[in-house]
Amino acid sequence: MMDRKVMDDKTLLNECLKGSSLAQKKLFEKYASKMMFVCLRYCKEAEDAEDVLQEAFIKVFSSLNKYQYEGSFEGWMRKIMVNCCLDFLRKQKQFKGQSSLDLVDYKIPSTELASDNLHAEDLLKMIQEMPKGYQVVFNLFAIEGYSHKEIAELIGVSEETSKSQYFRARAFLKNNLEKLNIGR
Numbered sequence: 001m002m003d004r005k006v007m008d009d010k011t012l013l014n015e016c017l018k019g020s021s022l023a024q025k026k027l028f029e030k031y032a033s034k035m036m037f038v039c040l041r042y043c044k045e046a047e048d049a050e051d052v053l054q055e056a057f058i059k060v061f062s063s064l065n066k067y068q069y070e071g072s073f074e075g076w077m078r079k080i081m082v083n084c085c086l087d088f089l090r091k092q093k094q095f096k097g098q099s100s101l102d103l104v105d106y107k108i109p110s111t112e113l114a115s116d117n118l119h120a121e122d123l124l125k126m127i128q129e130m131p132k133g134y135q136v137v138f139n140l141f142a143i144e145g146y147s148h149k150e151i152a153e154l155i156g157v158s159e160e161t162s163k164s165q166y167f168r169a170r171a172f173l174k175n176n177l178e179k180l181n182i183g184r
Contacts, residue, residue, distance in 0.1 A: 009073045017064055028057055031074065035081050037124070041139045042085035044128045056084035082144055086154060089136060126176045130169055137162050138169035 012030070015023030035056065039049035059080050067076055127135055136155060140146040141162070146154070148162040157165075 010069070013064060013067065013073065016061065024061060031077060032057075034074070035077065038078055038081045039085055040124060041127050041143065042082070042089065042136065048088065052084050052088045053081070055088075056081045059084060078144070082140070086136070089132065090155075122180070126173055129176070130172050133165045134169035134172055137165035138173075141166050142169075 009027075012023050012027045016027055032053065036049060036053050039052045039056070040046065043049040043052055060077050063080070067073065127138065130138065137151055140151045140154065141148065148159045148166070151157075151162040152159045155162075
């Protein structure tokens with residue numbers, strides 16, 4: 001029987017594997033807000049992010065027996081979250097047919113930014129406002145640490161497309177950061 005004290009991940013995981021709904025609840029409560037932030041980086045609408053989060057946690061719980069205790073549990077779970085987000089986007093067909101080079105001003109000016117007043121919510125909003133292809137590649141490369149080769153395989157584009165989408169995402173963010181600094 002599990003008591004109500006704070007438990008470490010290994011104990012929580014073992015209890016979850018034994019079928020403890022209290023352990024599942026505690027695991028969800030421990031990681032839900034962090035994983036929701038991951039989902040919000042891929043899904044513009046909070047309702048979609050919540051749906052993906054719920055689906056991903058179901059996958060986490062049904063796959064716990066596959067976790068090998070190699071690397072962090074949070075990292076393992078994050079990978080499931082990202083894959084569920086990508087599955088959602090594929091179903092929505094939200095990163096197919098990305099804009100071409102001639103439709104995008106992709107040159108990054110060399111001016112310095114004073115982004116000291118940038119908050120996580122501001123950055124999340126900017127990421128959510130990106131065209132979907134930029135958003136997905138930016139999240140996978142800059143935040144999740146995937147290589148362009150891995151991204152290309154994950155989302156079904158060429159490595160060069162991944163690189164150009166990332167470059168454009170950076171330009172998009174840089175442009176929006178500069179707009180924020182104009183009013184300061």
